[in-house]
Amino acid sequence: MSSSLNNVVLIGMPGSGKSTLGVLLAKAAALAFVDTDLLIQSHSGQTLQSIVDGEGYEALRRIEEQVLCNLDVTGHVIATGGSAVYSDRAMRHLKQNSIIVFLDISLTTVRQRIGDFSLRGISKRPEQTLEDLFTERHGLYTRFADVVVNGEHKNQNQMCEEILKAATTNANRNLGFLGPSTRP
Numbered sequence: 001m002s003s004s005l006n007n008v009v010l011i012g013m014p015g016s017g018k019s020t021l022g023v024l025l026a027k028a029a030a031l032a033f034v035d036t037d038l039l040i041q042s043h044s045g046q047t048l049q050s051i052v053d054g055e056g057y058e059a060l061r062r063i064e065e066q067v068l069c070n071l072d073v074t075g076h077v078i079a080t081g082g083s084a085v086y087s088d089r090a091m092r093h094l095k096q097n098s099i100i101v102f103l104d105i106s107l108t109t110v111r112q113r114i115g116d117f118s119l120r121g122i123s124k125r126p127e128q129t130l131e132d133l134f135t136e137r138h139g140l141y142t143r144f145a146d147v148v149v150n151g152e153h154k155n156q157n158q159m160c161e162e163i164l165k166a167a168t169t170n171a172n173r174n175l176g177f178l179g180p181s182t183r184p
Protein backbone atom coordinates (compact mmCIF):
# COMPACT_ATOMS: atom_id res chain seq x y z
CA MET A 1 0.00 0.00 0.00
CA SER A 2 1.15 3.57 -0.53
CA SER A 3 2.23 5.65 2.45
CA SER A 4 -0.42 5.68 5.19
CA LEU A 5 -0.87 9.13 6.62
CA ASN A 6 -2.34 7.87 9.81
CA ASN A 7 -1.13 10.31 12.46
CA VAL A 8 -2.22 13.88 13.04
CA VAL A 9 0.66 16.06 14.26
CA LEU A 10 -0.20 19.39 15.89
CA ILE A 11 2.34 22.20 15.64
CA GLY A 12 2.15 25.84 16.70
CA MET A 13 3.11 28.37 19.31
CA PRO A 14 2.78 27.62 23.01
CA GLY A 15 -0.82 28.30 23.96
CA SER A 16 -2.18 27.39 20.53
CA GLY A 17 -3.91 24.38 22.08
CA LYS A 18 -1.83 21.46 20.83
CA SER A 19 -2.00 19.54 24.11
CA THR A 20 -5.61 20.22 25.10
CA LEU A 21 -7.07 19.98 21.60
CA GLY A 22 -4.96 16.91 20.89
CA VAL A 23 -6.79 14.90 23.53
CA LEU A 24 -10.20 16.08 22.31
CA LEU A 25 -9.28 15.30 18.74
CA ALA A 26 -8.04 11.83 19.62
CA LYS A 27 -11.32 11.09 21.40
CA ALA A 28 -13.40 12.43 18.53
CA ALA A 29 -11.46 10.53 15.87
CA ALA A 30 -10.91 7.31 17.86
CA LEU A 31 -7.16 7.76 17.70
CA ALA A 32 -4.55 7.37 20.43
CA PHE A 33 -2.77 10.41 21.85
CA VAL A 34 0.79 11.29 22.71
CA ASP A 35 2.22 14.59 23.93
CA THR A 36 5.91 14.72 23.06
CA ASP A 37 6.58 17.17 25.91
CA LEU A 38 5.66 14.39 28.32
CA LEU A 39 7.94 11.97 26.47
CA ILE A 40 10.80 14.47 26.79
CA GLN A 41 10.16 14.81 30.52
CA SER A 42 10.01 11.07 31.15
CA HIS A 43 13.04 10.50 28.87
CA SER A 44 15.14 13.04 30.76
CA GLY A 45 13.60 12.62 34.22
CA GLN A 46 13.07 16.34 34.67
CA THR A 47 10.65 19.07 33.74
CA LEU A 48 11.06 21.10 30.56
CA GLN A 49 11.62 24.21 32.66
CA SER A 50 14.46 22.58 34.58
CA ILE A 51 16.11 21.41 31.34
CA VAL A 52 16.05 24.99 30.06
CA ASP A 53 17.22 26.41 33.41
CA GLY A 54 19.95 23.83 33.97
CA GLU A 55 21.22 22.93 30.51
CA GLY A 56 19.94 25.70 28.28
CA TYR A 57 17.40 25.96 25.48
CA GLU A 58 19.68 24.25 22.95
CA ALA A 59 19.82 21.13 25.14
CA LEU A 60 16.04 21.03 25.18
CA ARG A 61 15.98 21.28 21.38
CA ARG A 62 18.48 18.41 21.08
CA ILE A 63 16.48 16.17 23.41
CA GLU A 64 13.29 17.13 21.58
CA GLU A 65 14.81 16.22 18.22
CA GLN A 66 15.92 12.84 19.55
CA VAL A 67 12.52 12.07 21.06
CA LEU A 68 10.66 13.10 17.89
CA CYS A 69 13.00 11.12 15.62
CA ASN A 70 12.54 8.03 17.78
CA LEU A 71 8.77 8.31 17.73
CA ASP A 72 7.35 5.41 15.79
CA VAL A 73 3.58 5.32 16.12
CA THR A 74 0.55 5.01 13.90
CA GLY A 75 -3.05 6.00 14.54
CA HIS A 76 -2.09 8.77 16.94
CA VAL A 77 -2.73 12.42 17.47
CA ILE A 78 0.72 13.81 18.34
CA ALA A 79 0.90 17.08 20.27
CA THR A 80 4.40 18.48 19.81
CA GLY A 81 6.12 21.23 21.78
CA GLY A 82 6.24 24.66 20.19
CA SER A 83 9.92 24.27 19.32
CA ALA A 84 9.62 21.01 17.36
CA VAL A 85 9.92 22.84 14.06
CA TYR A 86 13.54 23.80 14.76
CA SER A 87 14.53 20.30 13.69
CA ASP A 88 14.26 19.61 9.96
CA ARG A 89 15.18 16.01 10.62
CA ALA A 90 12.40 15.54 13.17
CA MET A 91 9.79 17.21 10.98
CA ARG A 92 10.78 15.13 7.96
CA HIS A 93 10.50 12.01 10.11
CA LEU A 94 7.01 12.95 11.33
CA LYS A 95 5.88 13.92 7.85
CA GLN A 96 6.48 10.41 6.54
CA ASN A 97 3.24 9.09 7.99
CA SER A 98 1.43 12.13 9.37
CA ILE A 99 -0.68 15.08 8.44
CA ILE A 100 0.92 18.15 9.97
CA VAL A 101 -1.61 20.68 11.27
CA PHE A 102 -0.49 24.20 12.23
CA LEU A 103 -2.73 25.80 14.88
CA ASP A 104 -2.33 29.45 13.96
CA ILE A 105 -3.08 32.00 16.68
CA SER A 106 -2.06 35.65 17.00
CA LEU A 107 0.70 36.96 19.23
CA THR A 108 -1.97 38.66 21.36
CA THR A 109 -3.68 35.33 21.96
CA VAL A 110 -0.35 33.63 22.72
CA ARG A 111 0.28 36.29 25.38
CA GLN A 112 -3.21 35.93 26.85
CA ARG A 113 -2.97 32.16 27.06
CA ILE A 114 0.55 31.55 28.33
CA GLY A 115 0.88 34.39 30.83
CA ASP A 116 4.41 34.65 32.23
CA PHE A 117 6.41 32.85 29.57
CA SER A 118 9.59 32.87 31.69
CA LEU A 119 8.00 30.07 33.73
CA ARG A 120 6.95 27.95 30.81
CA GLY A 121 10.27 26.49 29.70
CA ILE A 122 10.14 28.19 26.33
CA SER A 123 13.03 27.23 24.08
CA LYS A 124 14.37 30.60 22.97
CA ARG A 125 17.57 32.59 22.94
CA PRO A 126 17.89 34.60 26.17
CA GLU A 127 17.69 37.98 24.46
CA GLN A 128 14.83 36.98 22.16
CA THR A 129 11.48 38.65 22.79
CA LEU A 130 8.23 36.74 22.45
CA GLU A 131 7.46 38.87 19.41
CA ASP A 132 10.78 37.94 17.74
CA LEU A 133 10.13 34.31 18.53
CA PHE A 134 6.62 34.49 17.11
CA THR A 135 7.90 35.96 13.84
CA GLU A 136 10.78 33.50 13.53
CA ARG A 137 8.54 30.52 14.15
CA HIS A 138 5.57 31.56 12.06
CA GLY A 139 7.58 30.93 8.91
CA LEU A 140 8.69 27.52 10.14
CA TYR A 141 5.18 26.41 11.14
CA THR A 142 3.85 27.48 7.76
CA ARG A 143 6.64 25.73 5.91
CA PHE A 144 6.06 22.35 7.54
CA ALA A 145 2.26 22.47 7.66
CA ASP A 146 0.05 20.40 5.38
CA VAL A 147 -2.93 22.21 6.82
CA VAL A 148 -3.27 25.55 8.63
CA VAL A 149 -6.19 26.03 11.02
CA ASN A 150 -6.80 29.55 12.26
CA GLY A 151 -7.37 29.40 16.01
CA GLU A 152 -8.65 32.89 16.70
CA HIS A 153 -12.05 33.37 18.35
CA LYS A 154 -12.98 29.70 18.30
CA ASN A 155 -13.74 27.51 21.26
CA GLN A 156 -12.13 24.13 21.73
CA ASN A 157 -15.01 22.17 20.22
CA GLN A 158 -15.07 24.37 17.15
CA MET A 159 -11.31 23.96 16.79
CA CYS A 160 -11.56 20.24 17.16
CA GLU A 161 -14.20 19.97 14.43
CA GLU A 162 -12.25 22.23 12.13
CA ILE A 163 -8.98 20.36 12.59
CA LEU A 164 -10.68 17.03 11.96
CA LYS A 165 -12.39 18.31 8.83
CA ALA A 166 -9.25 19.93 7.45
CA ALA A 167 -7.04 16.94 8.22
CA THR A 168 -9.50 14.49 6.72
CA THR A 169 -9.95 16.54 3.56
CA ASN A 170 -6.22 16.85 3.16
CA ALA A 171 -5.60 13.19 3.88
CA ASN A 172 -8.25 11.95 1.50
CA ARG A 173 -6.04 13.21 -1.27
CA ASN A 174 -3.62 10.61 0.04
CA LEU A 175 -4.55 7.10 1.06
CA GLY A 176 -5.32 5.39 4.29
CA PHE A 177 -5.87 8.15 6.81
CA LEU A 178 -8.26 7.76 9.76
CA GLY A 179 -9.20 4.23 9.01
CA PRO A 180 -11.07 2.27 6.37
CA SER A 181 -13.97 4.67 5.88
CA THR A 182 -11.73 7.15 4.10
CA ARG A 183 -10.12 4.59 1.85
CA PRO A 184 -11.32 4.30 -1.72
Ligand SMILES: Nc1ncnc2c1ncn2[C@@H]1O[C@H](COP(=O)(O)OP(=O)(O)O)[C@@H](O)[C@H]1O
Pocket: 012, 013, 014, 015, 016, 017, 018, 019, 020, 021, 079, 113, 151, 154, 155, 156, 159
Ligand atom coordinates in the same frame (compact mmCIF):
# COMPACT_ATOMS: atom_id res chain seq x y z
N1 LIG B 1 -9.71 27.33 21.42
C1 LIG B 1 -9.35 27.71 22.65
N2 LIG B 1 -9.99 28.72 23.24
C2 LIG B 1 -9.64 29.16 24.48
N3 LIG B 1 -8.63 28.62 25.21
C3 LIG B 1 -7.95 27.61 24.66
C4 LIG B 1 -8.27 27.10 23.36
N4 LIG B 1 -7.41 26.09 23.10
C5 LIG B 1 -6.61 25.98 24.17
N5 LIG B 1 -6.94 26.88 25.11
C6 LIG B 1 -6.28 27.07 26.42
O1 LIG B 1 -4.98 27.60 26.18
C7 LIG B 1 -4.08 27.11 27.15
C8 LIG B 1 -2.89 26.49 26.45
O2 LIG B 1 -3.30 25.30 25.80
P1 LIG B 1 -2.32 24.11 25.54
O3 LIG B 1 -3.13 22.99 25.01
O4 LIG B 1 -1.46 23.85 26.72
O5 LIG B 1 -1.41 24.71 24.37
P2 LIG B 1 -0.04 24.19 23.77
O6 LIG B 1 0.07 22.73 24.07
O7 LIG B 1 -0.15 24.49 22.31
O8 LIG B 1 1.01 25.00 24.45
C9 LIG B 1 -4.85 26.12 28.02
O9 LIG B 1 -5.23 26.80 29.21
C10 LIG B 1 -6.06 25.78 27.18
O10 LIG B 1 -7.16 25.44 27.98
Ligand SMILES: O=C(O)C1=C[C@@H](OP(=O)(O)O)[C@@H](O)[C@H](O)C1
Pocket: 012, 013, 014, 015, 018, 019, 037, 048, 049, 080, 081, 082, 083, 120, 121, 122, 123, 124
Ligand atom coordinates in the same frame (compact mmCIF):
# COMPACT_ATOMS: atom_id res chain seq x y z
O1 LIG C 1 7.63 26.68 22.45
C1 LIG C 1 8.55 26.21 23.13
O2 LIG C 1 9.72 26.61 23.05
C2 LIG C 1 8.22 25.14 24.10
C3 LIG C 1 6.92 24.79 24.25
C4 LIG C 1 6.48 23.79 25.21
O3 LIG C 1 5.37 23.08 24.69
P1 LIG C 1 3.95 23.73 24.33
O4 LIG C 1 4.09 24.36 22.99
O5 LIG C 1 3.04 22.58 24.34
O6 LIG C 1 3.63 24.73 25.39
C5 LIG C 1 7.58 22.81 25.53
O7 LIG C 1 7.87 21.97 24.46
C6 LIG C 1 8.83 23.48 25.89
O8 LIG C 1 8.62 24.08 27.12
C7 LIG C 1 9.33 24.45 24.82
Ligand SMILES: [Mg+2]
Pocket: 018, 019, 020, 037, 079, 080, 081
Ligand atom coordinates in the same frame (compact mmCIF):
# COMPACT_ATOMS: atom_id res chain seq x y z
MG1 LIG D 1 1.55 21.47 24.94
